[in-house]
Amino acid sequence: MGTINESTAKAMNLGIKAKVKTDNCEILSNRLIAASTWEMTLTCDTAVFTAPGQFVNVQVEGCYLRRPLSVCHAGEGVLTLVYKVVGKGTKIMAAKEPGEELNLLYPLGNGFDTTCCKSESERIVLIGGGVGLPPLYGLAKKLIEEGQRPELLMGFGSADEIFYEAEFKNLGIPVGIATMDGSRGIKGTVLAAAEGRTWNRLFACGPEAMLQGVRDLAPEGQFSFESRMGCGFGVCMGCSCRTKYGDKRICVDGPVLSKEEIIW
Amino acid sequence: MVDMIERYNMAPEARVIDTRVRLGNIELKNPVIPASGTFGYGAEMAELYDLNLLGGIAVKGTTRNSRFGNDTPRIAEAPCGLVNSVGLQNPGIEQVAAVELPRLASLCQIPILANISGFSKEEYVACARRLDQSKEATILEVNISCPNVHGGGSVFGTDAKAAAEITAAIRAVTGKPIYMKLSPNVTDIVEIAKACEASGADGISMINTFSAMRIDICKRRPVLANVTGGLSGPAVFPIALRMVNQVFHGVKIPVIGMGGITTAEDVIEMIMAGATAVQIGAANLVNPFACRDVILALPEIMDKLQINDLEEIRGII
Numbered sequence: 001m002g003t004i005n006e007s008t009a010k011a012m013n014l015g016i017k018a019k020v021k022t023d024n025c026e027i028l029s030n031r032l033i034a035a036s037t038w039e040m041t042l043t044c045d046t047a048v049f050t051a052p053g054q055f056v057n058v059q060v061e062g063c064y065l066r067r068p069l070s071v072c073h074a075g076e077g078v079l080t081l082v083y084k085v086v087g088k089g090t091k092i093m094a095a096k097e098p099g100e101e102l103n104l105l106y107p108l109g110n111g112f113d114t115t116c117c118k119s120e121s122e123r124i125v126l127i128g129g130g131v132g133l134p135p136l137y138g139l140a141k142k143l144i145e146e147g148q149r150p151e152l153l154m155g156f157g158s159a160d161e162i163f164y165e166a167e168f169k170n171l172g173i174p175v176g177i178a179t180m181d182g183s184r185g186i187k188g189t190v191l192a193a194a195e196g197r198t199w200n201r202l203f204a205c206g207p208e209a210m211l212q213g214v215r216d217l218a219p220e221g222q223f224s225f226e227s228r229m230g231c232g233f234g235v236c237m238g239c240s241c242r243t244k245y246g247d248k249r250i251c252v253d254g255p256v257l258s259k260e261e262i263i264w
Numbered sequence: 265m266v267d268m269i270e271r272y273n274m275a276p277e278a279r280v281i282d283t284r285v286r287l288g289n290i291e292l293k294n295p296v297i298p299a300s301g302t303f304g305y306g307a308e309m310a311e312l313y314d315l316n317l318l319g320g321i322a323v324k325g326t327t328r329n330s331r332f333g334n335d336t337p338r339i340a341e342a343p344c345g346l347v348n349s350v351g352l353q354n355p356g357i358e359q360v361a362a363v364e365l366p367r368l369a370s371l372c373q374i375p376i377l378a379n380i381s382g383f384s385k386e387e388y389v390a391c392a393r394r395l396d397q398s399k400e401a402t403i404l405e406v407n408i409s410c411p412n413v414h415g416g417g418s419v420f421g422t423d424a425k426a427a428a429e430i431t432a433a434i435r436a437v438t439g440k441p442i443y444m445k446l447s448p449n450v451t452d453i454v455e456i457a458k459a460c461e462a463s464g465a466d467g468i469s470m471i472n473t474f475s476a477m478r479i480d481i482c483k484r485r486p487v488l489a490n491v492t493g494g495l496s497g498p499a500v501f502p503i504a505l506r507m508v509n510q511v512f513h514g515v516k517i518p519v520i521g522m523g524g525i526t527t528a529e530d531v532i533e534m535i536m537a538g539a540t541a542v543q544i545g546a547a548n549l550v551n552p553f554a555c556r557d558v559i560l561a562l563p564e565i566m567d568k569l570q571i572n573d574l575e576e577i578r579g580i581i
Binding site: 020 | 498549
């Protein structure tokens with residue numbers, strides 16, 4: 001295993017632990033922004049989030065387990081979630097009207113660690129596939145605030161699934177798009193949008209096959225993983241995974257894992 | 265009796281509500297214990313609320329050697345519950361006895377139910393022997409009912425003779441109270457409970473999860489990597505209640521009742537069925553404050569139902 005350097009040690013325990021709480025959060029808006037893809041904003045104690053890439057666990061009536069959804073953006077008392085309708089829970093969420101409430105368990109997970117980006121000349125790329133894209137929005141804002149100039153690559157199935165293109169462009173960052181059917185941007189996976197370029201550091205969120213596909217676009221990287229979870233706060237061992245630094249739980253030790261610890 | 269009637273006739277604010285219960289000679293300040301596997305080793309929960317609120321705490325099941333558990337996905341949704349196939353992930357008995365239990369004991373001063381499991385009689389005995397030396401373990405809860413590991417505990421929990429053998433073997437190596445955790449996946453749970461009692465068990469913990477499965481109809485394959493798992497949650501509560509009631513009438517030792525308990529009303533119902541104490545499992549995963557909320561609601565519901573002492577209602581059915 002060799003010695004563990006400072007950045008690795010940090011990556012092993014990303015983020016600061018905060019107290020988890022439950023809250024009834026009022027829905028401020030809930031709108032369709034792309035094919036089967038919705039953006040919901042809610043009132044929320046956003047001050048408790050410590051890093052982009054953390055998630056919330058949403059209680060949906062009629063469903064027993066909460067639904068883990070990554071935070072798109074959290075600030076000034078407003079939480080933004082972007083979710084795709086894939087099953088019973090998200091279908092119920094999509095039918096919610098402003099003024100209704102959802103019970104949220106938050107803040108959960110470690111999130112992306114931006115403190116490792118030291119040099120301002122560092123070339124950083126953010127890579128998002130489908131609804132893996134939302135947490136990269138909060139991350140992009142934070143990186144820009146910290147003086148970085150990240151690029152973004154976004155991959156979708158087809159043009160009608162694309163969302164947040166304007167939002168990312170409004171942050172002033174270059175945006176590369178790929179679609180599987182070629183209906184927008186470069187045809188192929190998000191890897192094709194890289195067009196052979198490489199970076200110093202990457203932050204990625206999306207399906208595991210995508211994460212694996214893009215892992216060598218930079219020597220340093222952080223990857224946000226999905227998993228079926230029971231609790232979301234580390235007690236049920238439902239989302240365990242093996243890493244080079246021992247067994248971890250995606251919900252509390254992740255969802256963001258660093259490149260050097262991941263066993264692909 | 266006169267004394268009880270007098271107490272009932274007192275003004276509600278004057279009534280003394282006593283939530284204490286006794287498991288043998290161990291007193292719990294209230295009957296609520298988080299169930300094994302839904303509370304880790306307590307460290308995560310201790311960040312959320314004071315564990316001293318709890319009646320006791322049942323920690324994650326432990327085997328002789330460390331286990332990663334089953335492949336993921338390990339969790340599937342179910343109507344009013346979930347199916348899990350974690351597969352006894354744990355750091356092994358030495359780590360639990362030497363590190364996890366002392367850490368838990370530093371976080372709270374309540375009875376600890378150390379849960380053990382195994383793949384052979386020798387493994388159960390080795391775990392029990394090690395925990396017998398643990399000053400933190402108050403009760404040994406012996407899982408002979410895990411449905412998620414092949415050749416694991418449930419082999420011993422579905423046969424009265426095997427259950428009796430494991431009980432006796434553990435009895436021989438520890439003076440600590442032994443609570444045998446039973447599987448509901450049997451034809452006659454009373455027979456197995458009686459066999460445990462006859463072999464020296466101090467109590468019965470029941471029930472573990474129901475063997476179950478879910479299928480992803482889009483992918484045309486099981487949701488769980490392990491194919492099958494164990495169903496828990498409110499879906500199983502009425503069955504758990506019936507089984508606890510049957511076992512209560514079949515044995516003289518205390519029964520810790522569990523299976524889908526979510527509210528203080530459920531606790532009352534389970535105690536009326538015959539449970540001395542209860543465990544809350546799946547509800548912790550949905551609401552990390554579930555045990556606290558139930559404990560805080562208990563005196564109020566007891567008052568409303570004119571119950572001064574849980575002993576008054578135990579096994580009245």
